[in-house]
Amino acid sequence: MFNIGTLQLQSSLILAPMAGVSDLPFRLITRRFGAELAFTEMLNCRSLGLKSRRTKQMIASNEQDRPLGVQILGSEPYYIKRAIEVLQSYSFDILDFNAACPEKKVTRRGEGAALLLEPKKLQRILELVVQAVSKPVTVKIRTGWDNLSINAPEVAQMAEDAGVKAIFIHGRTKQQLYSGEVDYQTIRQVKRAVKIPVIGSGNIFSGPLAKRMFEETGCDGILIARGSLGNPWIFRSISTYLKEGRQQPLPSFLEVIRIMKEHLRLCVEFFGEKYGVIIYRKFFGWYTKGFPKIRPLRQLATGATTLQELEKIISSILVLENYQRPIMSGVK
Numbered sequence: 188m189f190n191i192g193t194l195q196l197q198s199s200l201i202l203a204p205m206a207g208v209s210d211l212p213f214r215l216i217t218r219r220f221g222a223e224l225a226f227t228e229m230l231n232c233r234s235l236g237l238k239s240r241r242t243k244q245m246i247a248s249n250e251q252d253r254p255l256g257v258q259i260l261g262s263e264p265y266y267i268k269r270a271i272e273v274l275q276s277y278s279f280d281i282l283d284f285n286a287a288c289p290e291k292k293v294t295r296r297g298e299g300a301a302l303l304l305e306p307k308k309l310q311r312i313l314e315l316v317v318q319a320v321s322k323p324v325t326v327k328i329r330t331g332w333d334n335l336s337i338n339a340p341e342v343a344q345m346a347e348d349a350g351v352k353a354i355f356i357h358g359r360t361k362q363q364l365y366s367g368e369v370d371y372q373t374i375r376q377v378k379r380a381v382k383i384p385v386i387g388s389g390n391i392f393s394g395p396l397a398k399r400m401f402e403e404t405g406c407d408g409i410l411i412a413r414g415s416l417g418n419p420w421i422f423r424s425i426s427t428y429l430k431e432g433r434q435q436p437l438p439s440f441l442e443v444i445r446i447m448k449e450h451l452r453l454c455v456e457f458f459g460e461k462y463g464v465i466i467y468r469k470f471f472g473w474y475t476k477g478f479p480k481i482r483p484l485r486q487l488a489t490g491a492t493t494l495q496e497l498e499k500i501i502s503s504i505l506v507l508e509n510y511q512r513p514i515m516s517g518v519k
């Protein structure tokens with residue numbers, strides 16, 4: 188469908204980087220339903236250099252987990268260069284640089300979205316990264332710092348001049364964090380300002396919202412983030428909607444149980460039983476969001492410590508089978 192540098196993509200639906208979420212098990216599950224390109228969560232350049240166990244887990248991948256985008260976060264050339272050296276021994280297809288994270292602990296170090304306030308500095312960093320990495324380099328930005336300083340079109344042009352091969356843009360300012368209107372207009376201006384592909388992000392919770400992002404911005408691809416939490420099927424349902432204009436029904440409870448168990452097993456295989464079960468608990472909550480009478484099972488899941496216990500709890504979701512699942516709604 189489109190290329191990011193030398194990487195050819197058949198699908199324009201991409202799994203977004205999400206801290207604490209986009210680990211290997213989750214990426215593998217979403218790929219089953221059509222996420223072709225998927226991202227790791229952001230990796231702090233300082234921590235990457237320290238090669239901690241946790242950081243290694245964040246970059247770990249396998250042959251089914253391709254194509255893979257790795258995202259880095261930083262602002263100091265020394266740490267960025269050191270992180271890139273560490274990354275040389277890992278295999279991935281795209282290196283994305285984060286200039287979008289709005290968290291205080293990140294922006295007060297001059298990293299993430301704070302770099303939108305210093306476009307020249309961001310450009311110099313991107314030049315450095317492009318020179319140091321043989322894979323296509325991309326950047327993830329927001330529309331600006333706040334609504335008085337929207338500068339994504341200029342930032343995107345500067346990134347293109349630095350040699351970046353695609354722009355990922357969350358259509359909100361840093362100040363908006365994750366709520367409020369998505370600014371399709373500014374994404375459209377970014378698309379007009381550069382020749383490289385532009386991938387839009389923000390509120391892609393359904394087929395109609397995906398269509399809206401494509402139509403209102405002219406973007407080449409879309410990043411799916413919160414819409415995939417507990418709903419890896421979203422990739423298939425958006426794809427069907429874009430091709431055929433029809434909404435797919437939600438997966439049956441049986442199908443949800445099957446995927447929940449598969450996801451759990453991948454977590455335990457990857458993180459080990461003790462940690463895997465803990466990591467999985469939040470996914471249990473997301474998978475069962477809106478399920479009728481789910482509270483007692485959720486409480487049990489929160490206290491579960493073994494694979495067997497959690498599998499049993501997941502199986503008992505089947506008692507809900509008598510409830511009708513709604514047709515997927517158009518807008519969340």
Ligand SMILES: Cc1cc2nc3c(=O)[nH]c(=O)nc-3n(C[C@H](O)[C@H](O)[C@H](O)COP(=O)(O)O)c2cc1C
Nearest residue numbers: 203204205206228229327357388389390391412413
């Ligand atoms: C839990 C969570 C973690 C996130 N972590 C990252 C991250 O590590 N790097 C990044 O660039 N964006 C991150 N984001 C932002 C998303 O990639 C995405 O741009 C944003 O959530 C808007 O998309 P949505 O409305 O579909 O959720 C995160 C979002 C969420 C909800």
